[in-house]
């Protein structure tokens with residue numbers, strides 16, 4: 001699989017500002033001696049200013065100020081805790097369950113332009129509370145509940161959208177290919193639909209964090225039964241390891257983690273020492289998405305997601321991978337329309353109106369979630 005992917009991604013890299021320079025054109029720069037040392041977060045901002053001002057035009061200044069401001073969280077209710085009490089407590093804080101509010105509103109207003117099966121196109125049983133637009137209140141830390149598990153999980157509420165889009169059905173066999181630290185794995189389990197869930201991540205240290213999340217939020221009998229399998233393999237090999245196996249696959253890839261890169265020096269992908277790794281991200285993303293699609297049963301669904309605004313890591317990866325699978329494997333993949341998500345959740349999130357494929361939540365001062373890109377695909381053959 002490596003050769004065609006390399007070719008396809010080389011074309012992507014050519015369009016990036018940091019495309020690899022051919023060996024004969026390279027000259028050595030003595031960074032330490034001649035260049036001032038900028039923090040990685042500043043390099044990230046410079047990079048975003050260059051690329052996103054072109055990609056988003058007039059929208060960039062407002063996205064930029066939002067990315068640099070404090071982000072909002074959502075509280076994902078733990079269905080393994082006393083969820084009705086937890087929900088009541090969150091309501092007392094004047095937070096609202098944005099998922100069920102949106103679905104109930106749609107049911108009351110069928111003329112809203114959403115198709116009849118729109119609500120069924122969401123994974124079920126997810127409850128996530130957020131504060132209203134413009135309300136920048138914070139949730140208190142999660143607490144251990146009466147049933148011995150934590151009551152809710154704090155996460156960027158936009159991170160729930162890829163899980164909602166996966167539209168899990170009871171009895172599904174599910175793969176979470178890049179699962180750590182585990183927010184989306186936990187949400188997948190909350191749906192109650194997973195007959196079997198394989199949670200994988202290459203990083204063993206991040207997998208330790210996922211194990212801690214499972215330990216704190218999921219009862220022992222579920223953790224220790226054979227419903228969940230936790231592995232630490234290279235996700236790029238999944239197509240060869242377990243091809244044509246899963247009903248639903250989540251491919252939440254490593255990316256430039258735009259918000260994190262502007263705020264944290266530690267583990268920042270814009271550190272000079274990680275330049276090569278950053279250059280190779282689209283290649284890795286294509287390989288992971290291709291593996292996720294190969295692991296899916298014909299007829300099954302994949303959701304690809306990133307927390308980056310970059311169309312080189314979003315739409316280009318999706319389109320490049322679909323082309324690759326058609327050319328190299330004669331596998332047909334269809335992008336699913338998620339525009340009803342924009343209507344359903346427009347009160348909570350600010351969506352970019354014109355993605356070529358998939359949907360993008362843009363940070364906005366009134367609703368400072370994201371960025372979160374997600375695209376749903378169906379493997380047809």
Ligand SMILES: C[S@@+](CC[C@H](N)C(=O)[O-])C[C@H]1O[C@@H](n2cnc3c(N)ncnc32)[C@H](O)[C@@H]1O
Pocket residue numbers: 159177178179180181182183184185200201202203206233234235236252253254255
């Ligand atoms: C965006 S994070 C996943 C976040 C996670 N889905 C969540 O919601 O908590 C991307 C993850 O991909 C993992 N990763 C990087 N390369 C990988 C590979 N080749 N195979 C599997 N996982 C990989 C990283 O260790 C990282 O934890």
